Amino acid sequence: MSEKDAVERRWSIGELARASGTTVRALYHYDEIGLLRASERTASGHRRYTEGDLRRLYRVRALRALGLSLEEIAGVLADSPDDLETMRALLAAQLHDLEDQAGRIDRLRQRLHGLLGKLDDASMPDTDQFMMTLETMSVFETYFTQEQQDQLAERRADLGPAAVEEAKARWVDLVGELLPHVQADTPVDDPRVRDLVSRWDALGSAFHADGEQGERTKAAAQRMWDDNSADLGRRLPWPADQMVALVAYVGRVRQAS
Incomplete structure (x- = not known):
């Protein structure tokens, strides 16, 4: 065992679930389909996840958020190494997606200001204004680009x-x-x-x-x-x-x- 391996942290499945916001059930499912398997096991057979496993989980969650199916994610991970350039490309894609979300939030903010302005003028916003705001909220809350x-x-x-x-x-x-x-x-x-x-x-x-x-x-x-x-x-x-x-x-x- 190298010095790096000796000091590298390990996580149980429960610890990894709590730390990453992923359910234990999801981690079991990822294991079953071969998407994310713990690199190590204790003598009693309990899973122990390494830092490399944690990075792989991050990539799975990030690609899922970008709209890929689990099958597509498996293909991406199989074809791309766990290196700096791959992670840089993934983070850039995430950033682009977040910037799109920020634009939608800003449009929603502007429309809410418009509704509040109408109320400040003691007049009820019309149906179209409410519908536009509701549609924008729907865009923000759903999984669609x-x-x-x-x-x-x-x-x-x-x-x-x-x-x-x-x-x-x-x-x-x-x-x-x-x-x-x-x-x-x-x-x-x-x-x-x-x-x-x-x-x-x-x-x-x-x-x-x-x-x-x-x-x-x-x-x-x-x-x-x-x-x-x-x-x-x-x-x-x-x-x-x-x-x-x-x-x-x-x-x-x-x-x-």
């Missing part, structure tokens, strides 16, 4: 308000038809279930661009749900646990198709 938000907004505009409302109503009907199958644990290869999920996917695809751009916004939406399902579920008119189970069930049906 500004370009992706523009694409989604353009898609909604192309569909038109009537089509959007019709799609919402059809989605409510689909949820109503799928929930009993979730509760009954209907086999995922059941033709009735496959038809419902096919209609679900077709309905969702209408709100995304065609081709690779649409696949990326779909992936971003899935990541947003995966990371915030409990909170997002509470905003829907069904019990949150039912919606979490429903989306997981839909995913299993897709995998089986």
Whole structure:
């Protein structure tokens, strides 16, 4: 063992989770799929993470925040070394993303000042002003880039308000038809279930661009749900646990198709 190895810190899985803001469950999952495995084990078999493992976790989290799937991250890590230039490029990409977020925050700040100015003049802001502010807040709070938000907004505009409302109503009907199958644990290869999920996917695809751009916004939406399902579920008119189970069930049906 070198002198460097002798003084290098080691973390247990719980310590690494607390220090990095990552859940223990996520670390176990990263281990299972080979994305991040502890470099060492104690005599009793407990994981011990090294400084190199910590840097790899940072790269995983940073690339995830930049919109890559876990599969894409695995490919990036396999193809790039853990060196200064690679880390410099990653930090530069993160900085660019944060600067985009700062621009969105500044636009939101300006619109909030406008709303407050209206109130100071003893007049209620009009509906369009509130809608613009809410849309900006949505952009800031979601996992989509500004370009992706523009694409989604353009898609909604192309569909038109009537089509959007019709799609919402059809989605409510689909949820109503799928929930009993979730509760009954209907086999995922059941033709009735496959038809419902096919209609679900077709309905969702209408709100995304065609081709690779649409696949990326779909992936971003899935990541947003995966990371915030409990909170997002509470905003829907069904019990949150039912919606979490429903989306997981839909995913299993897709995998089986």
